Amino acid sequence: MRQKLLVGLVALLMSASRAWSAPPQAEITNGILNLRVYLPDAEKGFYRGTRFDWAGVVADLRYAGRSYYGPWFSRTDPNIKDFVYDGSDIVAGPCSAITGPVEEFAPALGFDEAKSGGHFIKIGVGVLLKPDDEKYGAFRMYQLVDGGRRTVKRGQGFIEFRQEVEDPSSGYGYIYTKTLRLTKGQPEMVIEHTLKNIGRLPIRGNTYNHNFLVLENESPGPAYTITLPFNATIEEGKNKDLIEAHSNQIVFLKTLHGKDRVFTGIEGFGTTSADYNVRIEDKNVRAGLVISGDHPLSKMALWSIRSVLAAEPFIDFSIDSGSEASWKIRYEYYTF
Template sequence: MSGRIDLGLLVAALTAALALSPAAAAPQAGVMDARAQIAAAPSATITNGLITATVLLPEGDKAFYRGTRFDRSGVVSALAYKDRQFYGPWFDRISGEVRDFAYDGDDIVAGPNTAMVGPADEFDFDTPPGWAEAAPGGVFVKIGVGVLRRPDDAKYSPFRTYDLVEPGRRTVKIGKDAVTFTHTLAEPTTGYGYVYAKTLRLPKGQPRLLIAHSLRNTGTKPIVTTVYNHNFLTFGGAALGEGLSITTPFQITSGRPPSAEAAAIRGRSIAYLKTLRDKDRVSSSIEGFGTTAADNSATVHDDGLRAGVTFHGDHPLSKMQLWSIRSVVAVEPFITLVVPPGQEAHWTYAYDYAAA
């Protein structure tokens, strides 16, 4: 399957099921234009009449994202509400020579493992299941990616590309207002196996995106995993900064506050004090949250653009942090899951969009 699927032209009740190729996809090599790569990637368009979203499909070598860091399902390359765009590429080019991201003149260049867009999930930024037990040449599991090979004794790095030994089986079910991804993986030598499902749905009559996940442990070992959403919010490519704020339900403290000239913590908010240019960066740990899911929420709003998004999660936070450069702002909520063999975990995020 290739090209763009516009389900808005189909009968509202139409659904489709795709069995995706299990072939291992190599990360991007060389230097490529990010927007051209997205345009060429297989995708599905979903809509509820208020919101229209483009969801990229994880179809082997045709897929946009081929790194070994982020969950490959549910990649949102564009989401429009009223006349506002909320997601899109925050980098200009992709290069296999770049570890994380770098600047080249006026361009931002992302490495193949960081070149992700939209509200993207990553499991186990620090240590994936099976990594600690794997000797060089052995294998470990990156949830949402597959079975990877540990090449040496170096510390695990999400920015490093690892050989994909077993991609598992992926299926996708597409409807007019929803897409469901299922990733089934088994690695008996490590004791890890799972069925991971992720549904993106646009509820009728609401400017809302629901992202519902389930993780069923089919292996013999408990799955202890920390997952976060990177939330690559771009506001349609507008320069970010003065007038932008992040607001939480709790009083914000930070052991790693933002630089004083760029942003300030003010009670429950972080306020940007300048427009970000060139290599400016605003980053901070966001602390002060409690032990209930009520604090797993944040609003990112740009007064100048008169647009914003609020997310709500249904699990308590284990960590939250902020990262932003001139082209993107990311408020990242982390949760920790413990899934014994034979059991299943569920978690959901609701994203509410606002535009004047």
């Protein structure tokens, strides 16, 4: 009897271990930066929401003893829409529970045209089912009909994700390739994108990177400075006690805590890619990064709570059937 109980206990522990096993992930390095990335997986993936691109979700990046990314939430709950505060916990819903530099594409292709039970597409996710006639909701979980054909290639200092999705019923289709590349001999990561339209309808919209920065888990506050190449203006009314814009800088007036929340659009940028350049620096941690893109900004936002700071640069795209678009985002990490 005792032996049976021991065998049963071991089996239970093994089962629990399998249930709690880490999601699929990969690590790459250039000897200076160490990058850990979650892999797309419809059954076991870290992120299986229907808002953000599944490819290249950064779990952590380390440079010079500093960690730049990680979870900004304490736990997840499928019943939560975006996120909520529960005592000292931050609880995220399935469409928001993601980490690091991650991208979202908008609009959801074909959603407005689809009838209930019809298909629409979210780039980076796949073909989704429209359940009713309500408006599209980014925080709403939709049923995944077809995640397309995905491949992952990894080499010295890079990892490449490829997804091919085609849905004749909606008229949309694409081949999306995303590569995270660590520059040889430098503390730099470049995210390279190519989006090819293989459907019969044009693909038009925008994409942005949410850039969930969790630098050494320090709460955003007066030690942080955001520097831009242009004189920035922000929506001061709802953020007046939390942040201010001074010429080309945005500064925090206090350390965020409790339910403090910063959300503002940022204006003042021009029509060239030179203004897609965001420097974020933390004087306490004595580290920072520069985020730059090779396309002009179409929009920019800043979102922050006590656990994370997110600068969100947007770019527009317009891709006719048979054509493709490419763009890059460069991340330069430094200490001082």
